[in-house]
Amino acid sequence: MFTNYIKIALRNLVKNKVYSAINIGGLAVGMAVAMLIGLWIWDELSFNKVHTNYDRVAQVMQHQTFNGDVKTQGAVPFPLGPELRTTYGSDFKYVVMATWPNGHILSAGDKKLSKVGAYMEAQAPELLTLTMRRGTRASLTDLHAILLSESGAKAYFGESDPIGKLMKIDNRFDVKVTGVYADLPHNSTFSELAFIAPWDLYFNNESWPEKTTNPWRANMYVAYAQIADHADMDKVSAKIKDVKLNNSHKEEAVFKPAVFLHPMAKWHLYSEWKNGVLTGGRIQYVWLFGLISVFVLLLACINFMNLSTARSEKRAKEVGIRKAVGSERGQLIGQFFSESLLVVSIAFLFALLLVQVLLPAFNVLADKRLSMLWTTPSFWLLGLGFSLLTGLIAGSYPAFYLSSFQAINVLKGTFRVGRLASIPRKVLVVIQFTVSVTLIIGTIIVFRQIQFAKNRPLGYNQNGLLSVPINTAELTGHYDALRTDLLGTGVLANVAQSSSPTTAVWMVNNGFEWPGKAPGVQGNFGQVLVSHDFGQTVGWQFRAGRDFSRSLSTDSSGVVINEAAAKFMGLKNPVGEIIKQDGKPYKIIGVIRDMVMDSPYEPAFRTMFMIDYTDASRFTLRLAPTAVPSQALPAIEAVFKKYAPASPFSYEFVDQEYARKFGDEARIGNLATVFAVLAIFISCLGLFGLASFVAEQRTKEIGVRKVLGASVLNLWGLLSKDFVFLVIIAFGIATPIAWYFLNNWLQQYQYHTDLSWWIFAVSGLGALLITLITVSFQSIKAALLDPVNSLRSE
Incomplete structure (x- = not known):
């Protein structure tokens, strides 16, 4: 019996090739989109799960209150780790202090490469549950040890055993390889970590005044913790709240520091804070794409159901004959369900093929490393479960409705489909285009928001600006000589150095006083230490005053502020005013237009620029107007090689560095565009099929109208107006929905x-235009038919 059902289903598919292709193709595309989005969501939700104890690991963070506004940050002072171990030791299994992962020059013999690494305390490998390929997790206890990632070890030592090999970090620290750990996957916060070196090796060799005078003031490091097996994350977090407040000096206590634990399980998806409250993060994109996958799948199912029900009405006579020769209703229901399930099964197989083919391109678009979950049972359960459900839903109408026909009415020709039979199909078409129009509007808004931020005045000139990191001690202490040599190449217009790049403010300090400062106001400002030439190099735009001058020795205690800083201090004429930081006086010599250094979506932070040559992290180079980058870069590299001959030369154009700030939004916009296009494609497939069906149904009517003098244009309007009306209704529904959600997003x-x-x-x-183009093909084709043939046919 079942074999017979399948044979009949296959014959119907072959007989109605166009409808079969539309049904299978639309459903396959919808399923493929849902699978791709499902893989993306799976990757997002499984972030950091490679770390076995990820549900018990947390980053130690803090809230601080500045002028009534609570700010949240991950940077903490170095005594926090020892204090947590000493005072709250029973609540923690591990507490690990570390530097932020950053680029370092790692060398082995003559081979020197730039690698991302961090200095961490010895228990870090246990906390991160690293899988050791060579050595043990305990091998970081040696002060001069280093752990390499598997790919990092291979880059330096090939297939040979790296254990015991000597290396050097930043031409500064001699270390010995004591362990090799497996590369962490792309969906781990530490995926780029190529090496881990001992925390004490770094910390014991750092010297800065507050290290001994006020160690709880400087928030420079990161702390990770794993709570004890018996402990509760929320209770421990509440217990350690005042650990910094209780140890801070009076001037720091006014900021009401509140320490808390941010679980690793939330790092990736919940990372945005507003006034001390966790407001979300990438989880909004998980929900967004989850909804898109549901809607795209819904569009494909609507097509399937619409065309299935539309075509089923033509099979009324078949049902009548089957009943007349003895078929029972249950057999007819089984027949229709079998056909529906066959179509869905074929579509599912095509969807799997599509996903396998499209996955490499999707990975590039989404910046992922996704692969098919062939060995994951839940993947197959979801896929097969959906196929079964879709087949049952789509086949339910013809199965239960058509099987209920009375054979005698159908065969006598007295059976007529009611006028309301098309209403469900029209409702489904409206739903389809409501989703499609909403996606179109959303895609436009995302890209418009990105362009709006990109076109924001930056306050400096990015064109021809290069950023060169100072990642080796050989480049420090030679600024004037290096600058002279760089300018001597003739390819540069100017050279400067600074403590932060032009695309970030890495240091925020407090302790500032200024004339008219109200009692209780906390004066925290971004602080960038620069050379005299920084303003000329980046192209500062002055609102008042002047730039730093080498000819004026007093400028060593001068300061240039941005407009945001002047506004915050309430200084109407700030030039010439004296401000103090921890009692040391600085004279404001200039006010510049706000530079967009941090988020392009946020107002510029109040920032001060001061002369200091001792704390530099970047060289900023301005190419000469006539310089060709491809010719200029070798000349620049030669100068840097002169001072650091064994270190790799690395650089980045500032405009590219700035463009990375739009990475997440741009990727989301690109993905949304692809999904919107596919949604429209699926909707148009269904529309094409329905238009074809309607034209076929009204063949004789068209013939009669042509005989009576109707033009092609009249007939085109007759067949198209119903679909146009449905799209207009869909637009009316989509507009307020899109406005509400997009307004909240903005x-x-x-x-x-x-x-x-x-x-x-x-x-x-x-x-509307897409609808007319889709429908017009079938409408005009039907209108051009010879009426003689239309009226002669049965």
């Missing part, structure tokens, strides 16, 4: 675009 950015009316108008007109 509000998370302080610097954002507006929801202009033309975006909705263009989206609606676009959907």
Whole structure:
């Protein structure tokens, strides 16, 4: 019996090739999109799960209150780790102090490469549950040890055993390889970590005044902790709240530091804070793409159900004959369900093939390392479960409705499909285009927001600006000589150094006083230490005053502030005013236009620029107007090699460095565009099939109208108007839905675009145009038919 059902189903598929292709193709594309999004969501939700104890590991963070506004940060002072171990030791299994992962020059013999690494306390490998390929997790206890990632070890030593080999970090520390750990996957926070070196090796060799005078003031490091097996994360977090407050000096206590644990399970998806409250993060994109996958799948199912029900009405006579020769209703229901399940099964197989083919391109687009979960049972359960459910739902209408026909009415020709039979199909078409129009509007808004931020005035000139990290001690202490040699190449217009790149403010300090400062106001400012030439190099735009001058020795105690700083201090004429930091006086010599150094979506932070040559992390180079980058870079590299001959020369154009700030939004926009296009494609497939069915149904009517003088244009309008009307209804529903959700999304950015009316108008007109193009093919084809053939046919 079942074999017979399958044979009949296959014959129907072959007989109706166009409808079969539309049904299978649309459903396969919808399933493929859902699978790709599902893999993306799976990767997001499984972030950091490679670390066995990830549900018990946390980063120790802190809230601080500045002028009533609570700020949250991950940087903490170095005594925090020892204090937690001493005072709250029973609540923690491990507490690990570390530096932030950063680029370092790691060398072995003559081979020197730039690798991301961090200095961590000895228990870090246990906390991160590293899988050791060679050595043990305990091998970081040696002060001069180093652990390499598997790929890092291979880059330096090939297939030979690296254990015991000597290396050097930043041409500064001699270390010996004591262990090799397996590379961490792309969906781990520490995926780029190529080496781990002992914390004491770094910390014992650092010297800065507050290390001994006020060690709880400087928030420079990161702390990780694993709570004890018997402990509760929330209770421990509440217990350690005042650990920094109880140890801070009076001037730090006014910021009300509150220490807490941020679980590793939330690092990736929940990382945005507003006024001390966790407000979300990438989880919003998980929900967004989850909804998109549901809607795209819904569009494909709507197509399937629409075409299945539409075509099933033509099979009424078949049902009548089957009943007349003895078929029972249960057998007819089984037949229709078998056909439906066969189509869905074929579509599922095509979807698997599509995903396998598209996955490499999708990985590039989404910046992922996804692969098919062939060996994961839940993947197959979800896929097969969905296929079964879709087949049952789509086959339910023809199975239960058509099987209920009375054979005598159908065969006598008295059976007529009711006028309301098409209403469910029209409702489903409206739903399809509501989703499609909403996706179109959303895609436009995302890209408009990105462009809005990109076109924001930067306050300096990025063109021809290079950033060169100072990642070796050989480049420090030679600024004037190095600058002279660089300018001597003729390819550079200017050279400067600074403690932060132009695309970030790495240091925020407090303890500032200024004329008219109100009691209780906390004066925390971004602080960038620069050379005299920094302003000329980046292209500062002055609102008042002047730049630093080498000819004026007093400028060593001068300061240039941005507009945000002047506004915060309430200084109407700031030039010439004296401000103090921890009692040391500085004279404001200039006010510059706000530079966009941090988030392009947020207002510029109040920042001060001061002369200091002892704490530099970057060289900033301005190419000469006539210089060709491909010719200039070798000349620049030669100069750097002169001072650091064995270190690799690394650089980045500032505009590219700045563009990375749009990475997440750009990827989301690109993915949304792809999904919107696919949603429209699926909707148009269904529309094409329905238009074809309607034209086929009305063949005789078209013939009669042509005989009576109707033009092709009249007939085109007759067949198209119903679909146009449905799209207009869909647009009316989609507009308020899109406005509500997109307006809420934009509000998370302080610097954002507006929801202009033309975006909705263009989206609606676009959907209407797509509809007309899709429907017109079948409408015009039907209108051009010879009426003689139309009226002669049975």
